[in-house]
Amino acid sequence: xxxxxxxxxxxxxxxxHKTLGVTFPHDLDSDGVGPREESYGPGSARLIDLPALVxxxxxxxxxxxxxxxxxxxxxxxAEFRDALASAGVALQTMLIEAGDLSNPxxxxxDGKWISGWVETAIALGAxxxxxxxxxxxxxxxxxxxxxxxxxxxxxxxxxxxxxLFTENWFDLLATPELVNGLLDxxxxxxxxxxxFGNWSGPGKYDDLASIFSRAELCHAKAGFTDGVLDADDxxxxxxxxxxxxYTGPYTLIFDAQAxxxxxxxxxxxxxxxxxxxxxxxxxxxxxxxxxxPTGSAPAR
Numbered sequence: 535x536x537x538x539x540x541x542x543x544x545x546x547x548x549x550x551h552k553t554l555g556v557t558f559p560h561d562l563d564s565d566g567v568g569p570r571e572e573s574y575g576p577g578s579a580r581l582i583d584l585p586a587l588v589x590x591x592x593x594x595x596x597x598x599x600x601x602x603x604x605x606x607x608x609x610x611x612a613e614f615r616d617a618l619a620s621a622g623v624a625l626q627t628m629l630i631e632a633g634d635l636s637n638p639x640x641x642x643x644d645g646k647w648i649s650g651w652v653e654t655a656i657a658l659g660a661x662x663x664x665x666x667x668x669x670x671x672x673x674x675x676x677x678x679x680x681x682x683x684x685x686x687x688x689x690x691x692x693x694x695x696x697x698l699f700t701e702n703w704f705d706l707l708a709t710p711e712l713v714n715g716l717l718d719x720x721x722x723x724x725x726x727x728x729x730f731g732n733w734s735g736p737g738k739y740d741d742l743a744s745i746f747s748r749a750e751l752c753h754a755k756a757g758f759t760d761g762v763l764d765a766d767d768x769x770x771x772x773x774x775x776x777x778x779x780y781t782g783p784y785t786l787i788f789d790a791q792a793x794x795x796x797x798x799x800x801x802x803x804x805x806x807x808x809x810x811x812x813x814x815x816x817x818x819x820x821x822x823x824x825x826x827p828t829g830s831a832p833a834r
Contacts, residue, residue, distance in 0.1 A: 536781075536782070536783060539807055539810045539811055540592070540594075540807065541594065541595075541783075542782070542783045542784055542806075542810065543592075543593055543594075543595065543783065543784060543786065543803055543806065543807070544593065544595030544596065544597060544626050544783045544784065544785040544786065545588060545591075545593050545595070545596060545597070545785060545786045545799055546596075546597040546598075546599065546629065546753070546785050546786070546787055547581070547584065547596070547597065547598050547599045547602045548597075548599055548629070548787055548789065549786055549787055549788040549789065549795060549798070549799055550579075550584070550795055551573070551574045551789070551795075552574045552575065552577070552794075552795055553577060553578055553579050553584075553587075553795055553796075554574070554577045554579060554580075554581060554584075554602055555572055555573070555574050555575045555576050555577020555578070556570050556571060556572055556573065556574075556576075556577055556602075556604075557571055557573040557574075557601045557602060558570060558571070558601055558602070558603065558604055559571060559601060560600065560601060560631070560632040562632060562633065562640070562643060562644060562647045563643070565606070565647070565650050566606075567603065567604060567605055567606055568601075570604070580604075581598070581602050581603065581604060581614070582613065582614055582617050583617075584596065585617045585618045585620070585621035585623040586617070586620075586621045588621070588623055589621045589622060589623055591796060591799065591800065592803070593623075593786075593799075593803070594622060594623050594624060595623065595624050595626045595783055595785075596618070596623050596624070596625055596626060597625075597626050597627040597628075597629055597785050598625065598627075598628055598629065598658075598660075599629045599631050600628060600629060600630050600631045600632070600651055600654075601631050601632075603654070606654050608657070611654065611657045611658055614658060615657075615658055615659050618658075618659070624661065625658055625659055625660045625661065626660070626661055626662060626751075626783060626785070627660060627661065627662040627663065627664050627699070627727070627751065627785075628651065628652075628654065628655035628658065628660040628662070628663045628664070629663075629664045630648055630651045630652070630655075630663060630664060630665050630666070631666075632644075632647075632666070633645075633647055633648045633665070633666055634666065634668050634669045634670065635648070635665075635666070635667060635668050635679060635680045635683030635684060636667065636668025636669065636670040636676035636677070636679050636680040636683075636706050637668065637669070637670055637676075637679070638675065638679060641679050641683055644683075645683045645686060645687060648665055648687060649687055649690060649691075651663070652665075652687065652690075652691055652694075652696065652698070655696060656691070656694050656695070656696050660696060661696065661697070662696060662697050662698070662699055662725075662727075662751065663696055663697075663698055663699070664698075664699045664700065664701055664727050664751075665684065665687065665698060665699070665700050665724075666700070666701070666703060666704065667680045667684060667700040667701070667703075667704075667706055667707055667716060668680040668683075668704065668706040668707075669704045669705065669706060670705065670706055671705050671706070672705060672706050672707075672708070672712050676706060677706070677712070677715070677716060677719075680706060680716060681716055681719040681720060684698070684700060684716075684720050684723075684724045685719075685720050685721075685723055685724070688720065688723035688724050689723070692723070697725055697750075698723070698724050698725065699724060699725040699726060699727045699750070699751055700716070700717075700724055700725075700726065700727070701726070701727045701728075701729050701732070701753070702726070702728060702729055702732050702733065702745060703729060703732050708733075709741070710741050710744040710745050713726065713745050714744075714745065714748070717748060725748075725749075725750045725751070726745060726748050726749045726750060726751070727749065727750070727751040727752065727753060728742065728745055728746050728749035728751070728752050728753070728775065728780070729752070729753040729755065729787075730742065730752070730753065730754055730755045730756075730768075730771040730775075730787075731753065731755030731757075731787060732753075738771075739770045739771065739773075739774045740774075742771060742774040742775065742778075743774040743775075743777060743778045744778075745778075746774060746775040746778035746779070746780045747778040747779055747780075749775070749778075749780055749782065750782050751782055751783060751785065752775060752780065752782060752783065752784050752785060753785050753787045754768075754771070754772070754784040754785060754786055754787060754802065754806060755787035755788070755789075756768040756787075756788070756798075756801075756802050756805070757790075758788075758790035758791075758792065758793075758798060760792060761790075761792035761793045763801050763802070763805060765805065768802075768805060769805075769809060772784075772806065772809050772810075773809075776810075776813055784806055786799050786802045786803060786806075788802060
């Protein structure tokens with residue numbers, strides 16, 4: 535339950551590519567974890583270290599990209615779940631980062647593959663799992679396949695302690711009309727993770743406002759230029775979400791070259807907390823002393 539402004543802040547492992555360094559690329563013909571690749575260098579922390587690291591930066595909610603998980607063995611999943619519990623960090627979402635339910639050639643295979651990752655999310659105790667609706671151009675056939683695929687997966691796990699989401703992402707869901715139309719067809723079985731960074735153009739803020747009335751999660755990505763946050767854009771995105779009645783968590787998404795990852799996350803966090811406090815939209819008071827814009831660790 536989100537009880538304070540600060541409890542509305544989460545972070546994704548997407549924002550910590552360099553910290554983790556390694557990825558485990560997906561093979562959709564296999565349920566196995568791909569070979570370890572130093573996609574961003576050797577890294578300075580393992581995934582299992584992140585719950586404690588995230589908590590030391592005043593964040594208590596974590597999203598994990600599926601390609602960051604080094605193992606799907608029951609023993610590792612239990613170990614990671616214990617690390618989350620020990621740190622007091624909730625696994626908000628498993629982000630299932632592959633699959634195309636809108637492709638007639640791969641929809642059947644990918645639906646089964648995605649379902650396997652939903653089961654992994656459940657084993658980890660994730661509150662949610664985010665599924666890519668599809669990557670095809672928005673034809674009638676592609677939208678039908680996506681709606682049917684999402685609904686089938688949601689029905690399969692309707693009794694499980696997890697909620698499924700999709701996102702305003704790729705060509706298939708490139709406009710509010712497409713997003714809302716697909717969500718309508720899933721009849722509430724699939725929720726919306728709204729993403730600030732996936733849309734652009736002069737109508738961006740109106741478009742975001744038109745979907746955030748039904749969003750339950752948010753990827754709050756800010757733009758940075760030479761290490762400086764684009765405050766105007768970020769502020770307007772937050773305003774669009776809040777004005778639409780959004781009350782869920784904001785997951786910090788950072789992937790700029792500068793500043794470094796933890797500094798960028800801290801800047802986004804401080805900006806969000808300030809805007810939410812100014813608007814009086816938090817679910818409870820946030821003592822001024824507990825806001826740490828530099829992201830420094832709390833005193834022990």
